Amino acid sequence: MENFEPTIVAFVCNWCTYTAADLAGTSRLVQSPNVRLIRMMCTGMVDPKYVIKALLSGADAVLVSGCHPGDCHYINGNYKARRRIKLVKEILTQFGIDERRLKLTWIGASDGIEFAETVNELVNEIKELGPCEAREMMVV
Amino acid sequence: MANKIGVYVCHCGTNIAGKVDPPAVAAHAATLKNVAVARDYKFMCSDPGQEMIIKDIREMGLDRVVVASCSPRLHEKTFQKACARAGLNPYLFQMTCIREHCSWVTKDPDEATEKAKHLVGAAVNRVNWHDELHERVAPVLPDVMVVGAGIAGIQASLDIARSGHRVHLVEKGPSIGGHMAQFDKTFPTLDCAACISTPKMVAVAQEPNISLMTNAEVQEVTGFVGNYTATVLKKPRYVDAVKCTGCGLCLEKCPTKVPSAFEEGLTTRRAIYRNSPQSVPNTPIIDPDHCRVLNGKKCGVCEKFCPAGAIDYEQKPETVDIDVGSIVLCTGYDAMDPTPMGQYGFGRYDDVYTALQFERMNNAVGPTGGRIVKKDGTPPESVAILHCVGSRDKNYHEYCSRVCCMYALKYDHLIKDKVGHHSKVFNFYIDLRCFGKGYEEFLRRVQEEGVTFIRGRPAEITDRAQCPSEEGKLIVVAEDTLLSRMVRVPVDMVILCTAMEARKDLPEVARVFGVAQGQDGFLLEEHPKLGPVSTSTDGVFIGGTCQGPKDIPDAVSHASGAAAQSLALAARGEVTISPTTSWIDPDVCIGCKVCIGLCPYSAIEFDELRQVSVINEAMCKGCGSCAGHCPSGAAQVHHFNQRQVFAELDGLLKVVPRVKEKDEEAGTPPAPAEAAEVEAEVTA
Numbered sequence: 047m048e049n050f051e052p053t054i055v056a057f058v059c060n061w062c063t064y065t066a067a068d069l070a071g072t073s074r075l076v077q078s079p080n081v082r083l084i085r086m087m088c089t090g091m092v093d094p095k096y097v098i099k100a101l102l103s104g105a106d107a108v109l110v111s112g113c114h115p116g117d118c119h120y121i122n123g124n125y126k127a128r129r130r131i132k133l134v135k136e137i138l139t140q141f142g143i144d145e146r147r148l149k150l151t152w153i154g155a156s157d158g159i160e161f162a163e164t165v166n167e168l169v170n171e172i173k174e175l176g177p178c179e180a181r182e183m184m185v186v
Numbered sequence: 187m188a189n190k191i192g193v194y195v196c197h198c199g200t201n202i203a204g205k206v207d208p209p210a211v212a213a214h215a216a217t218l219k220n221v222a223v224a225r226d227y228k229f230m231c232s233d234p235g236q237e238m239i240i241k242d243i244r245e246m247g248l249d250r251v252v253v254a255s256c257s258p259r260l261h262e263k264t265f266q267k268a269c270a271r272a273g274l275n276p277y278l279f280q281m282t283c284i285r286e287h288c289s290w291v292t293k294d295p296d297e298a299t300e301k302a303k304h305l306v307g308a309a310v311n312r313v314n315w316h317d318e319l320h321e322r323v324a325p326v327l328p329d330v331m332v333v334g335a336g337i338a339g340i341q342a343s344l345d346i347a348r349s350g351h352r353v354h355l356v357e358k359g360p361s362i363g364g365h366m367a368q369f370d371k372t373f374p375t376l377d378c379a380a381c382i383s384t385p386k387m388v389a390v391a392q393e394p395n396i397s398l399m400t401n402a403e404v405q406e407v408t409g410f411v412g413n414y415t416a417t418v419l420k421k422p423r424y425v426d427a428v429k430c431t432g433c434g435l436c437l438e439k440c441p442t443k444v445p446s447a448f449e450e451g452l453t454t455r456r457a458i459y460r461n462s463p464q465s466v467p468n469t470p471i472i473d474p475d476h477c478r479v480l481n482g483k484k485c486g487v488c489e490k491f492c493p494a495g496a497i498d499y500e501q502k503p504e505t506v507d508i509d510v511g512s513i514v515l516c517t518g519y520d521a522m523d524p525t526p527m528g529q530y531g532f533g534r535y536d537d538v539y540t541a542l543q544f545e546r547m548n549n550a551v552g553p554t555g556g557r558i559v560k561k562d563g564t565p566p567e568s569v570a571i572l573h574c575v576g577s578r579d580k581n582y583h584e585y586c587s588r589v590c591c592m593y594a595l596k597y598d599h600l601i602k603d604k605v606g607h608h609s610k611v612f613n614f615y616i617d618l619r620c621f622g623k624g625y626e627e628f629l630r631r632v633q634e635e636g637v638t639f640i641r642g643r644p645a646e647i648t649d650r651a652q653c654p655s656e657e658g659k660l661i662v663v664a665e666d667t668l669l670s671r672m673v674r675v676p677v678d679m680v681i682l683c684t685a686m687e688a689r690k691d692l693p694e695v696a697r698v699f700g701v702a703q704g705q706d707g708f709l710l711e712e713h714p715k716l717g718p719v720s721t722s723t724d725g726v727f728i729g730g731t732c733q734g735p736k737d738i739p740d741a742v743s744h745a746s747g748a749a750a751q752s753l754a755l756a757a758r759g760e761v762t763i764s765p766t767t768s769w770i771d772p773d774v775c776i777g778c779k780v781c782i783g784l785c786p787y788s789a790i791e792f793d794e795l796r797q798v799s800v801i802n803e804a805m806c807k808g809c810g811s812c813a814g815h816c817p818s819g820a821a822q823v824h825h826f827n828q829r830q831v832f833a834e835l836d837g838l839l840k841v842v843p844r845v846k847e848k849d850e851e852a853g854t855p856p857a858p859a860e861a862a863e864v865e866a867e868v869t870a
Contacts, residue, residue: 055838061702061722068257071286079297082304082838083287085258087766087826091810096831104839116693117702119722120809121786130814155722156705162291 052106052172059112061119069158078169090123107147114152190222192248196230196255205289205298236268243272275318282309311837319765326412327511336364338730338745339516345749347395361465370548373596374628387466411725412761422501424472429496432468436488450543453553512725512752519731522576522685529646536561566678568610576685588735590683591619598637686735719748766825767806774820781812
C-alpha cells in the first residue's frame with residue numbers, strides 16, 4: 047500500500063526496554079516515528095485487554111518489550127508476559143487479525159542499537175501488512 | 187468538577203526545539219479538554235522553568251501538571267518535587283518524553299512534531315485519572331552486608347565498619363583477599379601485593395564491627411530497601427577455628443593431592459589446605475569432595491597429627507538469617523580460560539601460561555618459590571607476552587580488559603629483573619593503554635630496560651621449527667603492523683594476557699540479589715556515567731570488578747563509593763518507599779486466588795473472613811503481575827491502573843489535525859473539532 051504510515055503502540059518495561067529506548071535516543075539512532083511508547087513497570091503488567099484495546103482503537107500493531115528471560119527486574123514478570131502474549135496471539139487470529147501485528151521482544155537496558163533496529167524492522171513489516179484488519183471488520 | 191491541567195513543553199535548548207516545534211505542540215495541547223494553560227519554555231528543568239509551574243499551580247489553581255521534555259528517568263523527580271513545593275501532590279503529575287523518543291531520533295521535523303503532539307495528548311488524557319498518592323517512610327536497619335571479600339569487599343567493609351555500623355562480610359572461599367592475594371607485585375609501584383593487602387586483611391579480621399563469614403554463601407534474599415533478610419549458608423570447615431593454632435602440620439601429612447585452584451593448576455594442594463601461609467583466616471579447611479574420611483574411606487592422618495585436636499569431621503553446615511539495611515556486592519571477576527583458543531596452544535604446550543599462572547610463579551610462596559622458570563625448571567632466555575587474548579575480540583569479548591597492558595609491562599620488568607637483563611622480552615600488542623597515575627612513566631622505564639614491542643596480534647604459537655634457530659622453541663607467528671611484515675619470533679615461554687570476564691556464577695548471584703547483568707556479563711550499574719555504584723534495585727550496591735574490568739586503585743575507589751552510598755541509607759535511618767504498589771478492590775475481587783501464586787514477592791495474602799485477596803503493601807514492589815492477570819480487574823497498580831492506561835492509549839491514537847490544513851484554509855487555524863473530542867471516558 048502506498049503512503050501507508052502505520053501507527054504502532056509499544057508497551058515497554060521501565061527497567062530494560064524503556065532504558066534501551068533512552069539509550070537509543072541519546073545515541074541519536076534514527077528511527078521511524080510510527081512507534082509510540084507506553085511506559086509500564088514490567089511486561090508482566092501488560093494486561094491482554096490493553097493490547098486488544100490498542101488494536102481496536104486504531105493501532106496497526108502492538109509491540110511488547112521487556113527484560114531478557116532470567117533478567118526481569120521483578121524476577122519473573124516477563125515469563126508471565128510470554129505466556130499471556132502467546133494466548134493473545136491466538137485470540138487475535140480467531141478474530142481475523144494477523145498475529146504478526148503483536149510482537150514480543152526482549153531488549154535489555156544496554157541494547158539501544160537493538161531497540162532502534164526492532165522499531166525500524168517492525169515499521170517496515172507492518173507497512174507491508176497494511177492497515178489493521180480491525181478497522182475494516184469491526185465498529186471501532 | 188473538571189480538572190485544570192497545566193501543560194509545559196520544553197525546548198531543551200535545541201535538543202528538542204531543533205526538530206520538534208514546541209510552540210505548536212503547546213498550542214495543540216491548549217485545545218485539549220481540561221487543559222487550562224499550555225506553555226513552552228527553553229529549559230523546563232531550570233529554576234525559572236520550575237518556578238513557572240509553581241506559579242501557575244498557585245495562581246491558576248492547577249490540579250494536574252504535564253511536562254513534555256526529556257526522559258522521565260532524568261527529571262521526573264525534579265518536576266514532582268516542584269509540584270510538591272507548590273502544594274500539589276507529586277503524583278498528580280505526568281511526564282512524557284519528546285526528546286530521547288522523538289526529537290533525537292526522528293528525521294523529519296513535521297513527523298517529529300506530530301509524534302510529540304500525540305505523546306502530549308496521551309499524557310494529558312492520562313493525568314486526568316491520576317490519584318493523590320503518599321509515599322511511605324520505612325526505617326532502615328543499621329547493619330550492612332558485603333558479599334565478597336576481595337580487595338573491593340575489604341575496602342567497603344572497612345569504610346562502613348569505621349563509621350560505626352556493623353558489617354556482615356560473606357566470602358565464598360576459605361580465606362579473604364580475592365585475586366589480589368594471588369598476585370606477586372602490583373603496577374606501577376611494584377609494591378608487593380601481599381605487603382599492601384595483608385594490613386587491610388588483618389584489619390578486617392580484627393575490626394570489632396566486622397562479622398566475617400568465610401566458606402559461606404548467600405542463598406536467598408527477601409525484603410526491600412532498608413529491610414533485607416539474607417539467608418547465609420555457612421559451610422563446614424571441618425577444622426575448629428578456635429582450637430587451631432595454624433601450625434600447618436596437617437597440610438604436610440595429608441596423603442591426598444588435588445590440583446590447586448589458587449595456584450592456577452601449576453601445582454597441587456592437599457585435601458586439607460589453606461590458600462597461602464598468610465591467609466586470613468589462617469585456619470585450614472578440608473575439601474569435602476576429596477577428603478578420604480569425608481568420602482567414607484580410611485584415613486584420619488590430619489586428626490592423628492594435629493597437636494591441638496582441632497580436626498572435626500562432624501561439623502555440620504549452618505544456616506543463619508541476617509537482617510541488614512543494604513547490601514554491597516563485591517564478588518569480583520574470573521580470568522578467561524584460553525583453552526578454546528587452540529591457536530595459542532594453552533594446555534598443549536608446556537610453557538604457555540596465563541597471566542594468573544605467571545603471577546603465582548613470581549609469588550614467593552608460589553609453586554616455584556618466586557623463580558621464573560620453564561616447566562623443566564630452567565629459566566627462559568626469551569619470553570613473549572601476548573596482549574588482548576580474548577579481549578577486543580569479536581569472537582570472545584569486545585571490550586578491553588583495562589589492566590593487561592599494565593601488568594604485561596610489570597611482567598617485562600620482573601623478567602628482566604629476575605632472569606637477568608640479557609633475557610629477551612617481546613610484547614605483542616595492539617595499543618598500549620597506560621592511562622593511570624604513573625602508568626606512562628612506568629612504560630618509559632620498561633622501554634628503557636630494553637623490552638621489544640611488536641604491534642600485531644599473533645596468529646598462532648607453534649613448535650614447528652622452520653630453521654635451526656627455532657628448534658626446541660615456541661614460535662610466535664605475527665604480523666608486525668608497523669613494519670608491514672610477517673615475523674616469526676622464537677621464545678622459550680609465552681604468557682597470555684587473558685580477558686577479565688564476569689564470574690561464571692554471576693547469573694545466580696544476580697538472581698539472588700535481584701540485580702541485572704549487562705551485555706558484557708558484568709553486573710549492570712544504575713547509570714553508566716552517573717550511577718556506577720548503585721543498581722536499579724534500591725539498597726543493593728556494587729563495588730569492584732563485578733561491575734567491569736578495573737585495576738586495584740579503581741576497584742578500591744569504586745568499593746568506597748558503594749560503601750558511601752550504603753552508609754547514606756544507614757546514616758539517614760529511614761527511606762521513602764514508592765506508593766506505586768498494587769491494590770485489590772475487595773468489592774470486585776472474586777477470591778479466585780490466581781494472583782497469590784503469581785506474585786514473585788509473596789506479597790498477597792488471602793483474607794479467609796472476607797474471601798478476598800489482600801496486598802501486603804510493605805512487600806509489594808508494584809510489578810503488576812497480579813494486575814495483568816486478574817480476571818475481574820480487581821487488582822490494579824496505583825499510578826498504573828487500567829483507567830489511566832486506557833486514557834493514555836486513547837490520547838496516543840487520537841487523530842491530530844494536520845498542520846498543512848492551516849495553509850490550505852487561507853491562514854485560518856484549523857477547527858480542532860476532533861481534538862476537542864478527547865474523552866476521559868473508558869469502556870472497561
